[in-house]
Amino acid sequence: MIIDRRFRGPQSSGNGGYTCGRIAAFVAAGTVEVTLRLPPLDTPLRVERDGVGVRVLDGDALVAEARPAELELALPEPVPFAEAERLAAARADDPGHPFPGCFTCGPGREEGDGLRLRPSPTGDGRVVAPWRPSERLAGRGPLPRELVWASLDCPGAYALDLEGARGLSVLGRLTARIEGVPSAGDECVVVAWPLGGEGRRLFAGTVLFQDGRPLAFARAVWFAVGDEARDPFVDPDTLPRVNDR
Numbered sequence: 032m033i034i035d036r037r038f039r040g041p042q043s044s045g046n047g048g049y050t051c052g053r054i055a056a057f058v059a060a061g062t063v064e065v066t067l068r069l070p071p072l073d074t075p076l077r078v079e080r081d082g083v084g085v086r087v088l089d090g091d092a093l094v095a096e097a098r099p100a101e102l103e104l105a106l107p108e109p110v111p112f113a114e115a116e117r118l119a120a121a122r123a124d125d126p127g128h129p130f131p132g133c134f135t136c137g138p139g140r141e142e143g144d145g146l147r148l149r150p151s152p153t154g155d156g157r158v159v160a161p162w163r164p165s166e167r168l169a170g171r172g173p174l175p176r177e178l179v180w181a182s183l184d185c186p187g188a189y190a191l192d193l194e195g196a197r198g199l200s201v202l203g204r205l206t207a208r209i210e211g212v213p214s215a216g217d218e219c220v221v222v223a224w225p226l227g228g229e230g231r232r233l234f235a236g237t238v239l240f241q242d243g244r245p246l247a248f249a250r251a252v253w254f255a256v257g258d259e260a261r262d263p264f265v266d267p268d269t270l271p272r273v274n275d276r
Contacts, residue, residue, distance in 0.1 A: 032087070036072045037144070038134045038181075040202075045070040046134040047202030048184025050095065052177030054078075055207070057085045060099030064206040070094045100206050104248055107157060109240040112218040115161035118151040136160075136185035143167030146182060150189035150223060158189045162219045162239075169215035179212050179239060180205070183249040186223035187235030191253060200233055200253035207249035213241050231255045 032053060034045035051065035057078055070076070077088045084098030124138035131139035136148045143165035150158040162182060164174055188200055213219050219241045226234035231254050238248040
């Protein structure tokens with residue numbers, strides 16, 4: 032498999048949610064846990080079976096692992112699409128966004144080229160992001176599942192810091208269950224909320240709603256990395272590797 036540069040998060044590594052979704056497709060399970068080690072872009076990666084899971088390698092270097100999992104998550108109440116749109120419209124693009132080219136939340140992406148999610152605080156400890164998938168992304172049928180995984184990524188980072196200091200953490204693990212996928216033009220809302228933490232490990236939940244019905248949900252493990260992550264051109268090789276299992 033190859034992660035094309037279009038699907039980047041930081042400048043030089045794949046978007047975490049999208050990459051997890053691509054890898055999860057190799058695992059025959061309803062819920063899949065993917066652990067990342069900052070995947071490279073435009074590089075042929077080897078996928079090896081490891082029992083019921085898989086390992087993804089760049090040469091001899093381990094890029095990611097995936098396996099079937101269980102996920103128990105108390106989901107929050109949905110937020111109406113109109114309310115999510117109102118909150119997003121009242122929030123300007125962040126001029127200090129650390130990764131403006133991020134496929135999921137980068138404000139530097141053109142409409143339809145990325146998801147352009149703009150997670151916004153609701154005032155009750157959650158963030159929400161309206162999402163109406165474009166035909167440029169989705170075609171005329173249901174979205175590829177990896178785009179649903181991508182939508183479950185970045186909002187969790189915003190939920191961990193409601194002041195907007197996006198980029199002070201990197202995604203280490205995403206465990207997700209996809210029960211349905213939207214199509215182009217569908218009115219969807221991503222809701223994210225914090226789930227506590229342990230040291231440098233921070234936990235967040237995300238759920239994708241359509242018409243108040245949860246289509247997909249996930250639990251993420253983020254790793255706090257420090258102020259250097261705010262550099263939009265940060266070299267991912269300078270960030271800590273995720274070795275938690």
